[in-house]
Amino acid sequence: MTAVNTITPSAADERKIQSVKRMKEIMTAYYIDAKTAAENNKKVAWITSGGPVEPLIAMDVIPVYPENHGAMIGAAKMGIDLCERSEQMGYARDLCSYARADIACATVDGGPIGGLPRPDFLVCCNNICGTVLKWYEVQARYFNVPLFIFDTPFIHTEFSIEAQKYVRRQFEEFFVFLEEQCGRRFDGDRFEETARLSYEALHLWQDILDTTTKRPSPMTAFDAFTHLALIVTLRGTRTAVDYYTQLREEMLGRVARGVAMVPREEHRLLWDNLPIWYRMRWLSETFASHNASLVADTYTSAWSGMGDHFDDKDLVGALASSYANIYINISIDRMFESLKKKIQKYEIDGLVMHSNRSCKPYSFGQYDLQRRVMDELGVPALVIEADMVDERAFSEAQVDTRIEAFVETLRQKRVS
């Protein structure tokens, strides 16, 4: 048998997602493009991760995402240094670590890629939080560039008629803003084409996430966190559509061959909130060592959920709806309904919630959600206190103990 093993890929090799290589190439090319934009007479806009990027792409503006950059800083474990630097600049340690790292990074061109290219203008959509407004105000003053605020009123109990009209109107204002920044007419045809490509990528992304409904799951949330990079930075492009087509093929192939990302998948878990970027590997291995597979998450599906609002006859209206209704811009009772659907769809045994000091709108309400998931759905739920980029808020020993106790609960529940 030893001889056979040397010529067939080992189980660990087979588990590796092949498309990762292609994704890294695309992301490298994207950042090179962005960093050489000025030399190529292209404009650069910084935009929030949930911002309406389609009009930018239609106008050949390169969108750059400080949040994606924040994730890279976190994954490269460069968060503490930059966060401390921002604290020396007067920013309180309690503020979002993406924002702190980015604000500091802009002044020193630090981080894993030597800083982001200088923006020509900024686009801030508050569908993810109010923090981005303050963060982008800081950067607009620092770089002395215009800021377009795309305001998506929060949905507590309704997306009111007033709010719908308002969001729609802002698309028109956004087009005019872009004409002023780019010095030419807004290209409506290219915009429509971009919007369709965007929805195509969102739908593919949903398909990919849905491959984890199968047992064993061909990928985990940790993989989704990595592969999310393109849906954030390149939705609206053919590149993203092609890439996700390839990734979907790979995932379907894995399903067909029964390739499990977590060998001996026993417990199927749902992750809530942003990843803990600097401990991805450790968390992934820790859960796997307990035969627990994080088959779904509320974070990466926040984008695929946007796909539900597609309307080919009214693309502006569809985008207005998509951007306003994203997961984090809705009330906790609506979030509960969404959790409930996911728990059923992915046959979830337990919920793991990252209480993220950096993300108040995502984290406040988790305790209520945790209780409802346990009481009404009978699904155990764990809360881990941490931060997405600032490692100082993470205690490995404590998290380890809590995960172990949680898995024990799942095991006992399975037995009974």
Add this chain to the structure above:
Amino acid sequence: MRELEEFRRVARDPYTYAESLKKETGRPIIGSFCSYAPEEIVVAAGAVPFRIFGTRENITRADAHLQAYACSLARGSLEEALAGKLKFLDGTIFPHTCDTIQRLSDIWRLNAGIPLHWDVVLPVKLNTESARDYLAGVISKFRRDMETGLGVEIGEDALIEAVALFNRIRGNLNTLYEMRRKSPGLIDAGDLHAVVKSSMVMDRRDLAAKLEALVEALRRTEPRDVDGLHRLFLAGGVCSHPEIYSLLEESGGVTVWDDLCTGTRYFEGLIAESGDPVAAIADRYAIRAACPAKHASLVSRGDHLIRAVRESRARGVIFLFLKFCDPHAFDYPYLKSSLDEAGVPSMVLEVEEQLPPEGQLRTRLETFVSLL
């Protein structure tokens, strides 16, 4: 001074005041957290707006709903509700401001046990035509939602009357502030704080008359001598620590103006009394000094602060922030550097439901004041 007694009493125990007002008049009491709650509409509906200030007690019940990294205003107010101390409220208004209040609204609606709930989902920006149209639309919608909730009709006349009443109230609060800015020995800062706090709680008609009486009484008052004290300016969010004022005085300073949401941001700017009252209410929000959770322009908050500090002839600024208040914390480096450029010294005090230990606080304040 006799005219101050009721203000002191209400500020000390606003709950008892609200409970007895409700008992005597049968009018609904409507809570809110924010200077963006359209109180004119509440009054026009025959109800009494009541500002919720958090708690000074230990927080235990709220810990089941909010992480320790939520601000003390959110956690403390939820604590008061869960402890049953706000049972006299018939409803609560949540104007949309920051991420914390946004989520507190959900948690409150689902757990506080207060019958009525209104979200007033204001725009985040105040400086575009569509945002201002939306703002007016939201206030108009709030008027309809309030009519449905309370089962009343809010007539145009009642609204016009309420607008005029609030102009009277805000005008008199502004006069009080101006009198004190001119002559800080006229009324203690702690008493002025009590007046502003009660103004967010009392029956507004009664309040308007009492404010006028207070202004009149102060016109006849000889100010006490505070010439040796340094003039100070307070900037930040909610101040629910009136003892800070006496501590400041003992440290050699006296506050002469503020940019607080429990201060000037509550009363600055009058509402136009001609034209559509709802549009006029919306216009005031768009024009008055903005909360940092709102965007009026990239530089409006710094410009406003410098202007107000100059007008007040303050020698130094004390930033009074609630810990975990993101919007204020984000603006701080920018505001501080604006002050530095203008040659105005500043210091920052971060507080939770309790002030820092008195000895430590006194030393910091004394050091700051002595360097002015």
